[in-house]
Amino acid sequence: MTSKKRVLSGMRPTGRLHLGHLVGALNNWVKLQQEYQCFYMIADWHALMSEYEDPKGMAENSIEMAMDFIAAGIDPDKSVLFVQSHVPEHLELAMVFSDITPLGWVERCPTYKEQLREIKGRDLTTYGFLGYPILQAADIALYKANAVPVGVDQLPHLELTREIVRRFNALYGKAIFPEPEPLLTKTPKLAGLDNRKMSKSYGNFIALSDKPHEIEKKVSQMITDPARIKLKDKGHPEVCNVFSYYAIFAEPHLLDNVRDWCEGAKLGCTECKKSLAKILVGYLEPMRQKRANISEEDVRDILKEGAKKASRAAAETMAQVRSLIHFVQIS
Numbered sequence: 001m002t003s004k005k006r007v008l009s010g011m012r013p014t015g016r017l018h019l020g021h022l023v024g025a026l027n028n029w030v031k032l033q034q035e036y037q038c039f040y041m042i043a044d045w046h047a048l049m050s051e052y053e054d055p056k057g058m059a060e061n062s063i064e065m066a067m068d069f070i071a072a073g074i075d076p077d078k079s080v081l082f083v084q085s086h087v088p089e090h091l092e093l094a095m096v097f098s099d100i101t102p103l104g105w106v107e108r109c110p111t112y113k114e115q116l117r118e119i120k121g122r123d124l125t126t127y128g129f130l131g132y133p134i135l136q137a138a139d140i141a142l143y144k145a146n147a148v149p150v151g152v153d154q155l156p157h158l159e160l161t162r163e164i165v166r167r168f169n170a171l172y173g174k175a176i177f178p179e180p181e182p183l184l185t186k187t188p189k190l191a192g193l194d195n196r197k198m199s200k201s202y203g204n205f206i207a208l209s210d211k212p213h214e215i216e217k218k219v220s221q222m223i224t225d226p227a228r229i230k231l232k233d234k235g236h237p238e239v240c241n242v243f244s245y246y247a248i249f250a251e252p253h254l255l256d257n258v259r260d261w262c263e264g265a266k267l268g269c270t271e272c273k274k275s276l277a278k279i280l281v282g283y284l285e286p287m288r289q290k291r292a293n294i295s296e297e298d299v300r301d302i303l304k305e306g307a308k309k310a311s312r313a314a315a316e317t318m319a320q321v322r323s324l325i326h327f328v329q330i331s
């Protein structure tokens with residue numbers, strides 16, 4: 001493999017990927033392929049931590065996720081695209097990290113406390129879920145990743161990763177693991193179609209695999225400026241969710257027109273949303289075409305190849321780790 005710096009990132013296959021994932025992460029992942037040796041992972045072990053009561057969708061979600069990655073521009077010839085559970089070393093390294101991580105570090109993790117508080121309807125007070133960031137640290141360290149593209153919500157996990165690898169390096173007297181840097185995406189957060197946080201559980205998103213008529217229907221139901229009831233009422237783009245979508249997906253010169261339609265009461269919200277739907281359908285069109293050209297069979301082959309490449313890197317790291325922790329070797 002090349003001497004480029006390494007990137008690793010992952011997503012949990014808990015549902016369909018949506019526009020928020022695309023502008024918040026995937027587009028950036030695609031760009032990073034030019035500069036880094038990238039490892040992109042479908043984090044099924046992490047998904048199981050929250051979906052263990054009903055994991056039925058996991059296999060299908062994993063395949064669909066890989067398809068979305070590829071359709072978005074992750075190139076399996078440049079990057080290693082794989083499923084976490086296909087490389088068992090993730091769990092081995094997580095075990096080592098579990099042994100060296102003080103309980104307080106994981107108990108105090110802000111995302112842990114927040115999720116226990118916020119996520120209703122499932123029991124997350126499990127041993128495995130407490131170890132979520134430890135497994136994530138292992139994901140990153142296993143490939144000696146220098147950088148990790150993540151959203152701000154993941155920063156505590158990255159900080160913990162840095163602390164864990166620092167502790168490992170210090171304990172065993174050899175700095176085999178780099179301290180990974182976060183690569184934050186600058187794109188503003190995309191709100192859900194109903195103005196709430198875009199989320200699988202609210203069903204308020206446009207999936208990357210949605211068909212044009214589905215996109216049109218969803219956009220037509222978007223909430224606009226509540227003060228603009230009649231066509232003649234002047235609107236306020238700055239409070240309109242539809243406008244915030246234009247701001248991200250429309251060509252800049254069009255944005256002034258849209259502002260004028262709204263503030264000048266020149267075009268009704270229904271028409272404005274139709275025009276947005278057209279833009280979004282066009283934006284996702286290249287992905288739709290790519291998707292149509294990949295079969296599930298192709299995806300499985302790509303994941304098989306990815307698992308092989310990832311395993312090679314993972315085995316190298318684990319050999320070093322085993323030697324540093326003085327486990328007996330028999331060959």
Ligand code: TRP
Pocket residue numbers: 008009010011012043046135136139140148149150154
């Ligand atoms: N925790 C990440 C998320 O929920 C997913 C993830 C698992 C990850 N392992 C990772 C992200 C390693 C970056 C690096 O989005």
